[in-house]
Amino acid sequence: MSTPRPPARRTQGWVIGRVVGAPVILAPSWLIAAVVLTLVFAPSVRARSDASSPVVYAVAAAFVVLLFGSVLVHELAHGLVARARGQQPHEFVLTLWGGHTSFGGGAPTPATSALVAAVGPFANLVLAVAFLGAAHLVDPWSVGGLLLYSGAISNGFVAVFNMIPGLPLDGGRVLEAAVWAATKNRHTGTVAAGWVGRIFAVLLFAWALAWPLVRGVQPDLVNVVWTAFIAAFLWAGATASVRSGKTEKAVHHLTLGAIATPAVGVPHDDSVAHAGATAAGVGAQEVVLLSPDGRPAAYVDRSAAAAVPHVAAGSTPLSSVAVTLPVGSTVDGTLTGQALVQAIGAATRTSPVVVAMVDGRVVGLIRATDVIAAIRA
Numbered sequence: 001m002s003t004p005r006p007p008a009r010r011t012q013g014w015v016i017g018r019v020v021g022a023p024v025i026l027a028p029s030w031l032i033a034a035v036v037l038t039l040v041f042a043p044s045v046r047a048r049s050d051a052s053s054p055v056v057y058a059v060a061a062a063f064v065v066l067l068f069g070s071v072l073v074h075e076l077a078h079g080l081v082a083r084a085r086g087q088q089p090h091e092f093v094l095t096l097w098g099g100h101t102s103f104g105g106g107a108p109t110p111a112t113s114a115l116v117a118a119v120g121p122f123a124n125l126v127l128a129v130a131f132l133g134a135a136h137l138v139d140p141w142s143v144g145g146l147l148l149y150s151g152a153i154s155n156g157f158v159a160v161f162n163m164i165p166g167l168p169l170d171g172g173r174v175l176e177a178a179v180w181a182a183t184k185n186r187h188t189g190t191v192a193a194g195w196v197g198r199i200f201a202v203l204l205f206a207w208a209l210a211w212p213l214v215r216g217v218q219p220d221l222v223n224v225v226w227t228a229f230i231a232a233f234l235w236a237g238a239t240a241s242v243r244s245g246k247t248e249k250a251v252h253h254l255t256l257g258a259i260a261t262p263a264v265g266v267p268h269d270d271s272v273a274h275a276g277a278t279a280a281g282v283g284a285q286e287v288v289l290l291s292p293d294g295r296p297a298a299y300v301d302r303s304a305a306a307a308v309p310h311v312a313a314g315s316t317p318l319s320s321v322a323v324t325l326p327v328g329s330t331v332d333g334t335l336t337g338q339a340l341v342q343a344i345g346a347a348t349r350t351s352p353v354v355v356a357m358v359d360g361r362v363v364g365l366i367r368a369t370d371v372i373a374a375i376r377a
Contacts, residue, residue, distance in 0.1 A: 166197030168237030197238030260364030
């Protein structure tokens with residue numbers, strides 16, 4: 001699978017190499033999958049061999065290594081094609097569920113997104129054909145034949161399963177790209193493909209549980225449990241995609257007017273009464289104190305200002321009811337969308353409240369909580 005954005009930090013695990021500058025990481029959960037799959041495959045090896053238990057488990061472990069090697073080829077295919085199309089891979093990760101590839105940014109076009117997504121399953125399809133061809137050259141009942149046929153079947157399954165047209169699978173990325181191309185909106189594609197992924201998760205679980213009942217047989221408990229795990233994984237990934245698409249759409253349309261409270265800048269030595277009259281005259285709700293060089297130096301705590309007696313407001317310095325702003329607590333008020341969110345994110349590292357400026361003039365006060373609320377809404 002491919003992930004359009006990198007995680008906030010590198011995935012925890014063991015770095016086993018680097019490809020095109022990106023680390024290849026074995027996540028700790030991979031060990032769980034390796035042990036479980038070795039135990040599951042061992043009876044099939046024992047049925048075809050009179051070897052001792054250590055040899056049986058060594059062969060089963062070899063199949064697991066072969067399987068995860070195929071997963072790695074799948075992820076490297078994503079990364080190499082993405083690199084050729086201008087996307088830098090961030091990391092290749094092998095996990096409990098197989099693997100994923102993260103990139104330093106989203107695909108620039110629907111065509112690139114679809115191509116990068118489709119090449120992973122295509123690589124598995126090529127491996128499946130190669131394993132199947134090699135299997136015909138050996139005794140099909142030998143241990144070697146078992147490994148080769150298993151490699152063909154597992155790669156064929158990975159290729160077909162990943163092309164299910166719903167996120168978080170690669171087929172979902174292809175569907176997302178198709179909707180993106182049709183609507184000219186990436187976020188609409190993400191939400192649509194996420195909902196299709198949810199539908200397939202439900203259908204997959206229903207198939208494992210209900211289909212045997214329809215045929216009049218008892219559902220296999222192991223099959224139901226494994227399918228439930230896979231369906232839960234698909235549902236979680238699809239739900240995250242739907243939320244991500246909605247959030248990105250909200251960010252894309254974000255403007256200063258949606259998150260800033262109108263503000264006015266006044267001299268730092270102004271009084272509470274005069275500043276209040278100035279704000280009322282221009283329809284501002286917030287007041288920002290300007291230093292002698294014109295830099296926003298503080299903002300008025302409205303509750304503190306309201307507590308000043310009316311008779312004393314004319315002689316009370318505004319600085320006595322103000323909260324100091326650190327240097328850099330400003331953003332360009334002409335920005336919109338992702339650029340605006342990124343600028344606010346950088347500014348709020350030092351202060352939860354920042355000042356929006358347009359042409360050197362104070363136009364609004366932005367609180368980080370208001371940004372979060374606007375995106376969620």
